[in-house]
Amino acid sequence: MTDEPLLRVSELSKFYGSRVGCEAISFDLWPGEVLAVVGESGSGKTTLLNCLSTRLLPSSGTASYRMRDGQWRELYRMSEAERRFLMRTDWGFVHQNPADGLRMTVSAGANVGERLMAVGDRHYGRIRATAVDWLSRVEIDEDRIDDEPRAFSGGMRQRLQIARNLVTGPRLVFMDEPTGGLDVSVQARLLDLLRGLVTDLGLAAIVVTHDLAVARLLSQRMMVMKDGRVVESGLTDRVLDDPRAPYTQLLVSSILQV
């Protein structure tokens, strides 16, 4: 880890009319760090994630990102072209529903290769070799490379979406409920895979989830949100083992024990 953060967020707020989406959020994210944002539905987690990934523009506040060349850039002052370029090279976005993040009518190989072609790779053999490599890294058989994601199971689609996002070697990945809607055994494998990839690649990630177990497994640090505000933040183990805010205590004690 370097001594400079990757992302600096300061007093970020998003209002939908008079309603609060998220309010006065500040934090730093360091390279290689996984930050979990937890809270019940409607607490503003996804609004925050969408603001950070510039899919939404915030009402106020700033977010700066350290580019590969070391320059700090303010996200909401960048041109749309620059933001979209960042989005498909240095960043990734894993949607809860893989259909939102994949092109369902083109083959798995093309899904993985799209980002490469978008940044100018024009060599079919090379693109395909990279796609094969990435499919094997997310445990999808090579012979499925020409199948459309429509023919894939939910877990496979999610893994394909992850491969598609990671192919350009991003430094920051946003994940919105990456394990939502998957059954527990598939979830476990996906989490295992994600944890491996994040460590191997030194990715920084912001993971939005309502599942505290996912947060515990993936993240080093955690923010608990309620009604658009951060009620508690700290190291994941500390927050989960010794919750201080009343809401966090409620959240932790609500986990069903099997």
Place this chain on the structure above:
Amino acid sequence: MTDIATYNFAYLDEQTKRMIRRAILKGIAIPGYQVPFASREMPMPYGWGTGGVQVTASIIGPDDVLKVIDQGADDTTNAVSIRAFFKKVAKVAVTTETAKATIIQTRHRIPEHPLNAGQVLVFQVPIPEPLRFLEPRETETRKMHALEEYGLMHVKLYEDIARHGRIATTYAYPVKVEGRYVMDPSPTPKFDNPKMHRSPALQLFGAGREKRIYAVPPFTDVVSLDFEDHPFEVQTFDQPCALCAAENVYLDEVILDDHGGHMFVCSDTDHCEKRRADPSSPLSEGRAEGAGGGDLAASPATPSPALRAAPPHDGEGKEAR
């Protein structure tokens, strides 16, 4: 005079022509960019060339000589009707000879005879947006053009190679114009793509239903998209034209009977007829042998229009993707 008096020159009113000319000028100024225009109702259905007719009507003058082709042929329904239309509403001279025409309106082909400076080629375009079948949202495709995000176009070519082992797109093959805009060259066979590159003629594209006009000015770079290890190539044919023995031209397969009889002939009828009429051409004799069998001898020299081309219709059999 009595019936012509009911029409403005070239059918469209002057304000409309002015509006369309402005769109054309803008299109020429930004090669390959799709300029929206207020497409008018024309006395023909969408898909039959309403865009091309409006462009032609806006640029045609009394001294122009018009040629209209449909799939390369001068004698098909669409070509005959549009030619008759302009003969009536603009009283212009018409021709089937490529070299003599000043304006050539075309559906799906570029003539074999090289075009010259001063000629204008007007294309009828069913779907102007090359990204349409990859990204259905028009708001998004416009943004992609604006930001020059064309990775998706290569995704389609990638899919072709993954499925067929080669780029299987044979018509409406995407091109990049002057290093900037990706453009649909209208459903011309990719055989004609190289003819667009640095052509001395002005090329105008009109899409009536979609209300878009775009243009390729003379001597503009038009490069077909491809991969380094799967370069662009045009169709090739095993045999020459069965009528005029021309090689390196685009051929149509014409069905002759119900017993599987067929022949490959030039899709450009003017080019074919010229070659056969030219007595100095050694090919005119070779043809008799080449045509050979009794079936062919019995068949008409030029296949009837009904056989030459399917009637035009919407969508033009675009792959539904």
